[in-house]
Amino acid sequence: MAMPHFEHHQPTSLEEALDILTRHGAEAKLMGGGTDLVMKMRAGALEPRHVVSLGRVAGLNRISYRDDDGLVIGGSTRISEVAAHPEVRRHYPALAHACSVMATPQIRNMGTVAGNLANAAPSADTAAPLLAYRASVVLVERGGRRQVKLTDFFKGPGLTDLEPGEILEAIRVPAPPNRCGSAYQRLSERSQVDIAAVGVAGFVALDLAGAIIGARLALSAVAPTPVRCPEAEALLEGQLPTPELLRRASVACVRASRPIDDLRASANYRRSMVQVLSLRVLEQCLALAKGESTPRV
Amino acid sequence: MAKQNIDLSVNGFTYRVAVEPWRSLAEVLREELGLTGTKVGCNQGDCGACTVLIDGRAVSSCLTLAVEAHQRQITTIEGLATSPDHLHPLQRAFIDHGAVQCGFCTAGMILSAKALLDQNPEPSEEEIRQGIAGNLCRCTGYVKIVEAISAAAQTLRGAREER
Numbered sequence: 001m002a003m004p005h006f007e008h009h010q011p012t013s014l015e016e017a018l019d020i021l022t023r024h025g026a027e028a029k030l031m032g033g034g035t036d037l038v039m040k041m042r043a044g045a046l047e048p049r050h051v052v053s054l055g056r057v058a059g060l061n062r063i064s065y066r067d068d069d070g071l072v073i074g075g076s077t078r079i080s081e082v083a084a085h086p087e088v089r090r091h092y093p094a095l096a097h098a099c100s101v102m103a104t105p106q107i108r109n110m111g112t113v114a115g116n117l118a119n120a121a122p123s124a125d126t127a128a129p130l131l132a133y134r135a136s137v138v139l140v141e142r143g144g145r146r147q148v149k150l151t152d153f154f155k156g157p158g159l160t161d162l163e164p165g166e167i168l169e170a171i172r173v174p175a176p177p178n179r180c181g182s183a184y185q186r187l188s189e190r191s192q193v194d195i196a197a198v199g200v201a202g203f204v205a206l207d208l209a210g211a212i213i214g215a216r217l218a219l220s221a222v223a224p225t226p227v228r229c230p231e232a233e234a235l236l237e238g239q240l241p242t243p244e245l246l247r248r249a250s251v252a253c254v255r256a257s258r259p260i261d262d263l264r265a266s267a268n269y270r271r272s273m274v275q276v277l278s279l280r281v282l283e284q285c286l287a288l289a290k291g292e293s294t295p296r297v
Numbered sequence: 298m299a300k301q302n303i304d305l306s307v308n309g310f311t312y313r314v315a316v317e318p319w320r321s322l323a324e325v326l327r328e329e330l331g332l333t334g335t336k337v338g339c340n341q342g343d344c345g346a347c348t349v350l351i352d353g354r355a356v357s358s359c360l361t362l363a364v365e366a367h368q369r370q371i372t373t374i375e376g377l378a379t380s381p382d383h384l385h386p387l388q389r390a391f392i393d394h395g396a397v398q399c400g401f402c403t404a405g406m407i408l409s410a411k412a413l414l415d416q417n418p419e420p421s422e423e424e425i426r427q428g429i430a431g432n433l434c435r436c437t438g439y440v441k442i443v444e445a446i447s448a449a450a451q452t453l454r455g456a457r458e459e460r
Contacts, residue, residue, distance in 0.1 A: 003319040003320075004319065005317070006318060007318060008319075008362065010364070010367070038360045038361075038362065039341055041319070042341070051362075055365060103431075104343075104345065105355055105412070105428060105430065105431045106342065106356050106357045106431045107342055107431065109356050110360065110361065
């Protein structure tokens with residue numbers, strides 16, 4: 001399939017990018033690393049007249065972390081840059097792990113975390129950890145900015161809350177509390193390259209007595225969008241972690257999933273694996289929160 | 298729609314080329330610059346045959362629009378040997394260890410290995426395997442390739458110590 005013919009724009013400021021985007025409306029598509037967009041254009045699935053590249057927009061490629069403010073990932077920051085960032089690895093190991101194992105080294109060097117979210121694949125590897133960390137996205141348009149919780153951002157396969165004329169400027173992630181742990185596990189038939197068949201991310205925070213004061217679980221590739229598991233989270237919160245409690249929570253995670261049969265896995269297999277991976281993720285989170293292990297990124 | 302003039306800095310030489318914005322870097326390297334060492338296998342970012350380095354990082358040149366590479370530093374397989382008699386240690390090791398069979402994956406494999414060794418001069422076998430996880434080889438079974446990269450890493454470390 002031949003590529004559609006388009007005009008290519010490389011704005012160097014956010015204002016310029018927003019102007020181009022507003023001028024061309026529905027005829028324009030934003031490009032981060034191009035790993036999704038170029039594929040879709042080549043396959044004939046998208047035929048934009050204008051491609052607006054974010055790669056040279058000043059100030060958009062950044063990672064910053066502050067103990068009081070948490071993490072900010074800019075809209076053009078590459079997946080491999082997030083994977084390698086020392087403070088991401090230290091404070092957000094589930095995200096660092098997702099960014100280290102997804103796709104291939106080449107794709108991670110090209111693709112952006114913002115693009116992974118905006119593309120809104122149900123299997124998006126960065127989505128589950130970011131949901132577990134209660135991330136928000138900052139969307140900017142010519143008239144101003146709004147911040148949207150990631151739980152409200154995904155609307156369906158390939159669909160988000162992003163309006164035409166808006167750019168995903170940054171991802172904001174709250175700073176983690178003391179005595180917390182987080183983890184991400186994914187399963188695919190091949191260890192690399194392939195899209196995940198199941199992904200589970202978790203976050204657990206403990207109080208001084210060892211009771212769970214915060215628990216979040218998120219799933220990818222098992223529903224039309226990446227999803228949180230509110231029932232499992234409610235079961236865990238306020239409780240002392242016991243093997244039986246973790247088992248019940250992992251079963252509750254299965255109820256948050258709505259998997260389909262496809263070439264990567266059957267729905268039944270996905271449900272079984274949601275339970276297995278949820279339990280493993282919770283055990284990993286607890287070991288980290290108790291200081292019994294250190295993050296494996 | 299008009300062609301765009303871009304400056305491609307490839308292996309230390311700068312080329313001014315006029316390209317249509319939808320053409321991939323792989324196409325432009327091969328068809329405009331005649332640098333056919335870069336191969337196109339799947340043309341969808343899965344196989345790694347088209348791997349080149351942009352600003353030192355391994356990328357799929359089939360998914361990179363050539364216009365995106367404007368004024369970036371590009372390294373292709375043609376840029377590794379200093380002369381036909383002086384192959385890069387990775388190229389030498391691939392030959393010496395029988396890591397080349399049909400050869401179609403070799404250029405991409407060597408560039409992924411170069412990006413890895415530039416960042417991590419002493420990789421474990423597992424790290425080597427992760428470093429070339431985006432490069433498919435249908436001939437060798439990877440064992441010889443991993444051995445070659447490990448040997449090249451040793452040669453490069455030796456060369457650094459001598460200096």
